[in-house]
Amino acid sequence: MSGRAGGSTNLQGLDDLIRGKKKNSFTLSPNDALVQIALPLVLILAIITRLMVIEYTEAMRNKGPRVLEMWKQQLILRMDTVMNDWEKRAELGAFPDFSRVQWKGAFPTDARFKALCERAQEMDNRKILEDDIYNQALAYAPPIEDEESASFFVPMYDPGAKYQPEKADEIPEEFVINEERRAYAMRHIADRVSKWKEQVEGLQWAAVAQCADKMPLNAEGESPDKLSTQLTRVASEMSKRGYPLMNSVVEEYGKLDE
Amino acid sequence: MKILLSRLATFLVVIGTINFPLGADPKAEAKRMLTLRAAAEKARTFLQESTEVNEKQNEAVSTMLSKEMLKHVEKFRSKKDGQGPSKDLLADWRLKDLEKSVDGIWEWAKEQSPLPVNRVDVIKRATKNWAKDAQAKVGQFAEKSMTAVYDKARRLAADEQLRSLKQKLSYPSKDDLNKRISGLVGGNKNRWTPLNSTDFEKLDGWLKTVVGNAGPVFEELNQEVAKMSSNLRLEVGSQYQTQYKSIQQILEKNGFPKELITKEQLKAHTLNLLRKNTPENLAAKPPRYGVFLAMENLVENAAAHWEAKRMEIFAKARADWLPMTDQLEQAIRGDLVRHAPLKDSLEVLTEKFLPSANEKLASLYGGKQWANYFKEALAKQEVLRKNATGLFRRALSERIKPIREKIAGEQFAAHFSMLNDKVFPEESIVVHFFEKGKKSVTDFKELADGLNFPVSERSSIIEETRMLAGDQANRALVPALSSMHKQVGFVRELEKSKIDQLKVEVEQGRPFSEILKEWEKEWDSLWSGAKPKVPERWRSKFNHTQKELSKTVRQLYEGMQNTPQSTPTDTVAVKEDELGEEQEDTPNESVPVENEQPEQEENKEKPEQESLQGMCEELKLYLGLADGVFAFSDSPDGKCRMLFGTPDGVGAFSVKFDPQQVEAAANQISESLKEPLGLVLDGNARMGVNRILQLFKGEDQGSEIKMLFKVSTPAVRHQMSILVRQQVEKAIEAWAKKSGRKAPDLIWQDDVEL
Structure with missing residues (x-):
């Protein structure tokens, strides 16, 4: 039967050819073509593009010289020491994600998160925080009992900084910070503060979401026609409970005094 | 192609999802939550606020409601019945309004949130049970808003319907x-x-x-x-x-x-x-x-x-279409008999002259063109014919009036000139009318009879002549008859007043001549008192009065002389039910009429009927002579029988009595007479108007009843007539009192064979 049917198709094709009829050689329908060919192709292209982006990013990261200059090593050591200390005091390391925040009812009950929120307020004025970290880094002196660590630290001098060492002129030129070196240092600090800020903001927004979700609605008669009002209200309730939010969160819909 | 694009878009979304997983952005999630919260508060506020229609909504709601009313007028026809459906509509409107507001809030929320916002989430956050709360609120809203909205909506709807009705008003074809x-x-x-x-x-x-x-x-x-x-x-x-x-x-x-x-x-x-x-x-x-x-x-x-x-x-304005006067006179004089009554004369003349008069009128009015039209119209058209005929008759009536007056004058002069004489009426004529109970002449026949005017000539005397003669006759006759009535009336008074004295005088053997003289003297005395009120010509005593006086005294005198001692009277009467009175079915104790055997009870009814029929036949003899008849005759057993009734049989009865016992007999007659006489008086009163022909309209006639006292037995004397008459007078007075009618004047005619 199938043979006869195939033969009939061929005869029909011949007949169409003789009569000059257009023959449709592509037997797939547009839908079939889309599902069976185009979509897998697009998917493959997307995966390739993503992989290329990752590769490029990694390459750029490893582009610098493998051995850093001394001043740079010393400066990074000092800055990271100070910033690690800040991170530790801010309990930032305790909250890799929001699920770590302890919660009860509509509000958090977490002392570390409370400390984080309080500490994070320093980021409301980043310039001061960053300058402060920079000056602390220049001034950092390891504890006397930690002799091993002390050997790694070399005094540094920045004529333009707030902190000025006692015997600045004795410090070798290699450890004197000029404009360029200071800019490098400040970029390094800013990068890390940015990460902190990003992490804290994430946590605080999640807290806002949870509070907004759980908090009872306002009394009747009020007209909350602005989201800023809602946010302010949540922020206020959290602040009352010792969880002040960063300005960058609270002022998402505009400055409070505006 | 469209499908291809949509598929492509779907895949781009998939790619996007792979690179930027949803829900990973806490800020976006926070914003979504804040938005949900704000939207829920808005929705809840909207649900809670305005439990009744406010000024802003009033207009819209009233309009909505009025439109619904207009769609279903039947449901809202009555103000009372329309309240229920109106509340439902208000609740429905409010519910839709709420839903619309929630939709608006949801749309706003979607714009505000970077992440998708579900409508259900908004509603859930607004209230625990949206459906229940919303239903309760809209019910409350409907209840409270009715006062503010319902009347206004009805007014709007009614105004609109009225406007529409006026626009669509279908006028009759x-x-x-x-x-x-x-x-x-x-x-x-x-x-x-x-x-x-x-x-x-x-x-x-x-x-x-x-x-x-x-x-x-x-x-x-x-x-x-x-x-x-x-x-x-x-x-x-x-x-x-x-x-x-x-x-x-x-x-x-x-x-x-x-x-x-x-x-x-x-x-x-x-x-x-x-x-x-x-x-x-x-x-x-x-x-x-x-x-x-x-x-x-x-x-x-x-x-x-x-x-x-x-x-x-x-x-009316023309006279040339009417017949000439000489034609009319000729026609009347040519056949006086047919023209005697004015009405007949008019009929005859109309019949004779109308066709030619109409023809002439048609010619005069219609001219050549319309003469035939009007001639035909006068013949066939009812209104036209009636008008023309009426007009013709009125004109004719005026025209013949002098002609007929002229003829009347001629006839009066020829036949009734004696009425103008000073000697008219002679006493015989006065007596003629007096005996007929007349106070004036009311009929030409009476007058003609009284004057002995030949019957053969009477028919040619025209109506106007008859009137003239009647008027002229009455002018003299009325006072004469009045005088005679008064004179004879005094004779009757004397009868009553002097009868007892007469009995004594008869017993004492006083001579008749003396008694008569005394009566004459007393009559003169009575008359002298009344005389001044009578016209001078009729003040002297009529011969007829003298005869009546003399006859009365003599009859009484002789009757009393011959009265023997009393013996029991034998009364005979007829059953009352046969005399026209309704009677209960009680055994009748009255004695049947003469020759009947009381013991033959089986045949009792038949003889009574026969006797009544016999009496009626007998009474018919007096037809036209009187309203009531007292007919006295001898009975084979030596007694007398009195038959009473009208000539047409009403109230007929008979009574037997002993003629020698005059007073006892009169009493017996009087007792038997009470009811039959009432019947006669009633019948007479009913027919009173018809019975009096007032041909001569000169005198006012009072009602009267004429009784004939017909005596065909020598045993009954004039005294009986007087006694019976007195009883009849009393009975008439009693009847008048009882019926409330005026008592008729009694005209008593004695026909006693002496």
């Missing part, structure tokens, strides 16, 4: 309206007076159905709808009146051009004018109906009226 208006004219198809506004009120019922075709209406509009129908009626009435007013002067004041004489000409002229003044526009609102059919009929009827009336006016 011309044909329908014509039928209805023509129906108002009623049975009088010749009517040419216009319908008035009250007549049009009869159309109200029908007009209401015309207006009411729009369907059910709000109860507030009932009066308005009624007003619309009455307005429609007023409009129709106004159009009718306007049409009539445009031709009113012509129709009512004979305002047709002089040259138009036939009804067709009159009609055509009026209709032309009417149509000219009444433009038709059936498309207008309200339609101008043009000339109504009823108005055309009115014009036609008016034309017919004025055709006859105008001819009548013409005829």
